[in-house]
Amino acid sequence: MVKVLNLLKRGRGPLITKTVATTVFVVFGSTIYTILKIHKRSMDSGSVNPTEEVLMAHHLLEASLMGFSLFFGLIIDRQHYYVKEITSLRKNIEKVKKVNHSHESSKRREIEEIEMKKIN
Numbered sequence: 001m002v003k004v005l006n007l008l009k010r011g012r013g014p015l016i017t018k019t020v021a022t023t024v025f026v027v028f029g030s031t032i033y034t035i036l037k038i039h040k041r042s043m044d045s046g047s048v049n050p051t052e053e054v055l056m057a058h059h060l061l062e063a064s065l066m067g068f069s070l071f072f073g074l075i076i077d078r079q080h081y082y083v084k085e086i087t088s089l090r091k092n093i094e095k096v097k098k099v100n101h102s103h104e105s106s107k108r109r110e111i112e113e114i115e116m117k118k119i120n
Contacts, residue, residue: 005080021073028066035059 038056042048 005076006084009080021070024066024070028063028070031059031063031066035063 035056038052038059042052042056
């Protein structure tokens, strides 16, 4: 999954993703505006029209779906970034451990050689 996200973030992927997210966000805003308009109209008239009630429910479901999609897209993007960062840090830690281990082993050899010279 991380490899697929890496591929999406290369080349034209970010541009397409941002364009789609912006479009969904604009439609989300339009849906919220329509919901508020219907709500205001029902408050002004004092009674609830069954047609407007159905439209309101439809727009609420639509707005919820878009909002959740945008939110989860953002969460997935951040998680991908953090997983990538953790992987990079792990690789760096492994490299440092190898260098440290080789340095310690060479240090031990030098100490052993010095001790052998002292004994002889």
